[in-house]
């Protein structure tokens with residue numbers, strides 16, 4: 001198989017040309033003949049014009065590549081080594097939605113020939129490839145697994161927005177269904193992964209390895225989020241604590257934050273699903289999900305609470321000043337009342353009359369992907385208090401945001417806000433100064449800096465971070 005691929009006697013197909021499939025297909029297309037297969041015609045049109053729909057790759061990445069982009073099963077039929085990289089999301093009940101995976105498997109099953117290979121890259125729970133995909137390949141093709149065709153699993157480790165940990169530079173796990181297939185699959189991937197491959201003993205092991213990489217991150221971030229809630233009650237800044245603790249050799253500096261996207265916030269649910277089938281209820285994994293999924297609501301509530309407290313405090317402060325000037329204790333009391341009234345009159349004590357600017361809506365920094373963004377939870381929670389919310393983001397597509405989450409984005413900030421939530425500190429925002437924040441805020445306005453990136457520059461504004 002390997003020799004025939006690198007001598008262009010056989011073709012390789014990548015099914016699903018998204019964040020994972022496209023870079024992989026383009027990399028293989030430097031070395032062999034590749035069929036890029038997808039069902040999204042709009043994206044295929046862009047790809048034929050050397051444009052990456054997810055804006056991760058520049059047009060130069062498409063140059064001198066031996067690849068076609070197609071949705072035609074007749075073209076797909078010409079391949080012998082199929083790599084499946086389609087989405088594996090969760091449904092509204094947080095259980096695995098295998099529809100895209102099984103539909104892509106069906107497309108491959110219909111064109112499968114004796115001697116072919118099918119490699120899965122989509123993230124799944126341990127056992128899914130053999131339990132769900134292999135039976136479909138067998139029943140539709142009429143061929144026998146191992147005897148007639150081989151299957152492998154090789155999880156992807158790319159990190160969108162991170163050019164350093166690219167496909168070429170990151171060790172790739174490969175697995176097969178027997179020694180011969182493992183050897184062929186390893187050799188095929190070694191042609192594009194400079195860092196080399198790790199040969200896992202079985203597909204189940206490779207599937208489990210991918211899931212625990214993301215589950216470990218999820219649980220660790222959840223611990224930091226829980227500590228952040230606790231430290232907030234104690235009046236301690238979490239980042240100051242982490243910086244101090246990180247001076248110990250074996251402390252791992254995870255930081256609190258929103259866990260969105262289609263990997264870390266999704267993959268643990270695949271594990272929970274499989275565990276439930278085995279009559280085991282994994283407490284650690286599920287509680288990590290619980291904590292991380294509730295952070296958007298928590299941040300919104302803290303914002304409202306702080307807007308109220310800050311406004312009241314500034315009113316009281318003004319009143320006390322007036323009272324002190326009058327030189328009497330009674331004056332102070334009157335001043336507090338007057339201060340409260342000033343706040344009330346300005347209408348700033350009610351979240352319903354407050355304006356909040358949210359900066360960043362993508363699931364993480366420096367990417368345009370908005371899937372499973374937890375910033376939407378903040379928006380919904382604030383709207384439930386009837387707070388006026390403007391959302392801006394230099395990366396996100398406003399139409400896609402409206403389609404996915406049902407709210408319109410603002411073109412740009414307008415007027416003064418009672419609070420700014422720096423939700424996703426894209427590089428476009430990183431150079432903001434305290435004066436830039438002040439220009440957008442009412443006097444005594446609040447900055448909620450979820451990732452804590454502005455904590456050293458904001459000195460005389462009301463400031464809060466996780």
Ligand SMILES: NC(=O)c1ccc[n+]([C@@H]2O[C@H](COP(=O)([O-])OP(=O)(O)OC[C@H]3O[C@@H](n4cnc5c(N)ncnc54)[C@H](O)[C@@H]3O)[C@@H](O)[C@H]2O)c1
Pocket residue numbers: 015016017018019020021037038039040043085086087088100101103104107121122123124155156157158159160262263
């Ligand atoms: N994006 C990441 O950072 C990342 C990292 C590691 C693993 N993964 C995993 O890789 C898999 C793919 O993720 P992604 O981010 O590349 O998804 P994606 O949504 O960016 O791309 C998937 C592509 O598959 C296409 N597709 C869907 N159904 C299809 C079908 N039946 N036939 C052909 N094409 C079809 C879509 O049109 C889309 O172009 C998922 O299982 C994901 O969990 C993703």
